[in-house]
Amino acid sequence: MIIVYCEHCFTAVRVMGEDDEVSSLVGPRSDFWPDGFECVTCESKCHGALETEVEPSLLGRMRLLEITAQELFSCQMGLGLPEERGCDLETVRSLFLTKRVTQVKGSSIRNTTRSVIDSIFFEDGSRLYLGASPQGALVYRIAKPLVGTEQR
Ligand SMILES: [Zn+2]
Numbered sequence: 001m002i003i004v005y006c007e008h009c010f011t012a013v014r015v016m017g018e019d020d021e022v023s024s025l026v027g028p029r030s031d032f033w034p035d036g037f038e039c040v041t042c043e044s045k046c047h048g049a050l051e052t053e054v055e056p057s058l059l060g061r062m063r064l065l066e067i068t069a070q071e072l073f074s075c076q077m078g079l080g081l082p083e084e085r086g087c088d089l090e091t092v093r094s095l096f097l098t099k100r101v102t103q104v105k106g107s108s109i110r111n112t113t114r115s116v117i118d119s120i121f122f123e124d125g126s127r128l129y130l131g132a133s134p135q136g137a138l139v140y141r142i143a144k145p146l147v148g149t150e151q152r
Contacts, residue, residue, distance in 0.1 A: 002027050003054050004072065005062060006039035006046035012062035013040055014051070017069040025069040032076060040065070040075045078129070080141040087139040092128065095142065099123050 002022060005012040015022050023029045026037075032048065039046045041063075051059075067075075071082055079085070103121035108114070117137075120128045125145030131138045 001051040002048055003051045003059070004037050004040075004046060004048045005054065005059070006042060006044055008044040008046070009039060009042040010062045011039060011041040012054075012059055012064050013072060014064060014066045015069050015072055016066055022069040025073045026076070027069070038076060040067075040072070040081055078141070080129075080143055084141060084143055087142055091142065092139050095122060095126060095128060099126065 002015045003012055004015065004026070015026060026032055026048070028034075034048045035045065037046045037048055038044070065081075067081065075081060099122035101120055102123050104117060105119045105121070106115055106117040109116060117130050119130065122128070127141075127143040128139060129141040129143070131140050
């Protein structure tokens, strides 16, 4: 069993699935191994290790999530955790109408008066990510507040 753990926010992910699939998608045979992972919670750089190699006392202090190799792979591709994938209009509207925006990330497009927004942060720590679609701006991820920051 492999563990991907973050020493910044103390989130650990136990990866479930067939050994072969785990190993090639996110394990020792993947490009992420061992230090190319992004934390599923705080997006800091984090590490993969065999569970047997992780200090039990370290693991004991962490919030442990169990997800499949494919789910972790999707996270590494920027799609977030399965629990975060509710991005329907009602959810998005409620976020904008009930929480103050604290940060807008993006860039101006050179030689135009236009700009691109990548993500919008809210006062409760939620982060909403935007992409392009033929119909317009696409909300593809709403990341939950980081653990411990909900009350901020
Ligand atoms: Zn983290």
